[in-house]
Amino acid sequence: MxxxxxxAEAQARYxxxxxxxxxxxIDLIRGVKCGDAINILRATNKRIAPVVEKVLRSAIAxxxxxxxxxxxxxxxxxxxxVHEGPRMKRIRPAPMGRAYRYQRRASHIVVKVGGxxxx
Numbered sequence: 001m002x003x004x005x006x007x008a009e010a011q012a013r014y015x016x017x018x019x020x021x022x023x024x025x026i027d028l029i030r031g032v033k034c035g036d037a038i039n040i041l042r043a044t045n046k047r048i049a050p051v052v053e054k055v056l057r058s059a060i061a062x063x064x065x066x067x068x069x070x071x072x073x074x075x076x077x078x079x080x081x082v083h084e085g086p087r088m089k090r091i092r093p094a095p096m097g098r099a100y101r102y103q104r105r106a107s108h109i110v111v112k113v114g115g116x117x118x119x
Contacts, residue, residue, distance in 0.1 A: 004065065006063070006067055006070070006114055006115060007063075007073070007078055007079075007112050007113065007114035008059050008060075008062035008063035008064065008065075008066050008112070008114065009054070009059060009110065009111070009112045009113075010058035010059035010062055010110075010111055010112075011055070011108060011109065011110050012044075012054070012087050012108070012109040013050055013085065013108045013109075014086075014106050014108070015051055015085070015106060015107050015108070015109055016104070016105075016106055017047065017048050017051075017083070017105070017106075017107055018105040018107065019082045019084045019085075019105065019107040021046070021047075022048050022052070022082040022107050022109060023046060023082050024046065025041070025044055025046050025048050025049050025052050026052060026080045026081065026082050026109065026111075028041075028044065029041065029052070029056070029077050029080055029111075030077055030079070030080045031076065031078075032076065032077055033075070033076055033077075033079060034056065034060055034072070034076065034077060035073065036077040036079055037056055038048045038056060038057070038078050040054060040071045041053040043057065051109065052109060052111070055109050055110075056077070056111050056112045056113070057096055058111075059111045059112065059113045060072060060075060060113055062094065063075060063113050063114070070098060074115060075113045075114065075115065076110060076113065076114065076115065076116050077112070077113055078112050078113060078114040079110070079111070079112040080110070080111045080112070081110055082105075082107050082108065082109050082110070083107065083108040083110070084105070084107055084108075085105070085106030085107050085108050086106055087103040087104065087105055087106070088104040088106070089102075089103055090102055090103070090104055090105065094095050
């Protein structure tokens with residue numbers, strides 16, 4: 001049985017999607033049981049959902065490696081958040097010899113899994 005202190009973490013850094021779009025998917029799985037979270041991500045029709053699922057599976061594997069007697073079915077997504085990564089500045093040609101600047105955004109995805117706190 002997992003204790004509240006036994007948490008494991010996984011990160012995906014420099015993912016080429018805006019943090020705002022990634023947060024839409026991350027908000028779906030926060031606080032949910034890991035098995036249910038994987039099912040939610042499989043059914044979610046967003047481009048970032050497979051990346052978040054991969055990070056979640058990595059966090060579950062990290063938890064297994066950390067504690068051999070861990071019951072994987074009892075794991076919950078304790079924390080899940082997205083930070084903004086660096087922005088790549090680009091220039092697009094515009095009419096009359098001008099140039100429009102735009103930014104290609106990246107994000108860092110963090111998922112932490114652990115046991116439910118006993119209250």
